[in-house]
Amino acid sequence: MKLLVKTFHGLEEVLADELREIGANDVTPIKRAVTCTGDKEVLYKANLHLRTALRVLVPVLKFKAKTEDELYQNIYKYDWSAHITEKNTFAIDAVAFSDFFKHTKYLALKTKDAIADQFRDKNGQRPSVNIEKPDLQINVHVSHDQFTVSLDSSVESLHRRGYRNPHHKAPLNEVLAAGMLKIAKWHKDIPLIDPMCGTGTILMEAAMMACDMAPGFKRKHFGFMSWADYDKALWEKIHTEAENKIRYPKVNIVGGDNNPQAVDMAKTASLDFRLNRQIRIVRSNMEDHMPPAPRGMMITNPPYGERLTKDNINEFYKKIGSHLKKNYTDWQAWIITSNTEALKHVGLRPDSKYTLFNGPLECKFVAYDMFEGEMKEFKKKINRTKRRIDS
Known part of the structure; x- marks a missing residue:
């Protein structure tokens, strides 16, 4: 069967690699999605x-339609x-992305x-609509006059892992956090720190x-569990295999935040998923949070400026840069922000963007390689670490 897997802009290639890993074929990245083929096992x-x-x-x-009647007739015929x-x-x-259907x-x-x-x-009766928990969620996508009608096998967005209160609006989506970790090529053997962790999304995804x-x-x-062809035995087999693969290795994942409520929520999430031994979270200011190892990786999502004035946010980003230069030698620091003006005040040249x-x-999403001395020597250290991890 053909599959269309949705994601965020910028994560298409990362998602494509994930699909290949689970056995999908004909994997093709497109805008904010990846198309592929696979059987029911791949779908699950x-x-x-x-x-x-x-x-x-x-x-x-799939069909073309420019009028309401054309839309109706094509759906009715299926x-x-x-x-x-x-x-x-x-x-x-x-x-909809169409002048015909706005x-x-x-x-x-x-x-x-x-x-x-x-x-x-056909038979004088019709199925009912249930927005909350339907047996079948149907997705209709129109671009200009091109329609694609799909069955939604997920229904609830897959970013909802279950470790966050659904009523809490976190500043960072779980899917984006996982994508950032994969782009940065983080590995469990690399010490990880998020000194502005908020409710711990990056930490949880890493753990x-x-x-x-x-x-x-x-x-x-x-969603597929409500479909007529749902294979419960196959799903239980896949889920059991996933459960048996879980291990709890010793890792160095550390987070900090100056908001006590956020810290409490992050700790609760790690406890609920039995990841509290993998994640250490403390209440602290960004500039007081020191690296937990001689080398490692920082990935963080600092404030964009919604609650701070322009001068304050620029000064804060300048403080981030100073803290990195002073205390994070031999570390790689990744920052994500929508405030490109404030980012300039970090005062460092990005090595990746x-x-x-x-x-x-x-x-x-930018990376800064923090080093002391010649860049050539720093890159040698990084390459030696990567070779050790890969082997």
């Missing part, structure tokens, strides 16, 4: 194992009884009407990676 593993995926869609229908019966529930999620709610309504009318015309814990391991429900999106915010 994609939902369980992919750290940089937002949702896994199965395209079932045999929806292959996926649901009149006793099931369904919901429509619509996304209102996604109306687009979803016309799609719903076409499906309901098909069932009513789950270190322990080989599947990101969807704690999830109780995926990526464009990523944190929700609607375009961000720069």
Whole structure:
């Protein structure tokens, strides 16, 4: 079957590598998604194992339409009884980038009407709509006049691992945090620090990676579990295999934050996932947090400036740069921020730079190689460490 796996802009290649690792074929990165092919096992593993995926869609229908009637007729003609019966529930999620269809709610309504009318015309009954927990979530995507209609095998976004209170809006998405760790090529043998960890998203994603814990391991429900062809035995086999792979190695993952509530939430998350031995979190200011090892990696998400004035935020980023230069020799420091002006005040030349999106915010994810003496000698140290880890 064909799969369309959604992700954030900038993480397409990372997601493509993940899909190849679970056995997907014909893997092709596109804008904010990756297409591939795979069997039911790949579909189930994609939902369980992919750290940089937002949702896994199965395209079932493609057509062109410029009018409401053309949309309705194409949806109506497709045999929806292959996926649901009149006793099931369904919901429509619509996304539109089109001059012909500008209102996604109306687009979803016309799609719903076409499906309901098909069932009513055949047997006098129709399935009900259930927005909260449908048996079948249908995704409708239109670009200009090109429609792709897919079955959503995830339903709830895959970034919801289960370690965060769903009512708490964290500044960093879990999928983005995992993608950042993969872009930085962090490995469990490399000491990791986040001195502005907030509720601990980067720390949690790193610890789950270190322990080989599947990101969807704690999830109780995926959309495919309500499908007519759901293979419960296959899913239980895949889930058991994932459980048996989990290990709890000794790692050096450290976080700090000056917000006591955020620190408490981060500690609670690590306890809930039994990762409290892998993660050490303390209450501290950024400039007081010292490296826990002679060499390692810092990955952090500092304030972008929403709560600070322009002068204060620039001064804060200058303080970050000074702290790195003074205390983090032989470390690699990665910073993500949407405040490119403040980033200049770090006062260091980035060695790597990526464009990523944190929700609607375009961000720069940059790396600084902190060294003392000649760059050539510093790179030799880094290469020796990488060779040791790879071997």
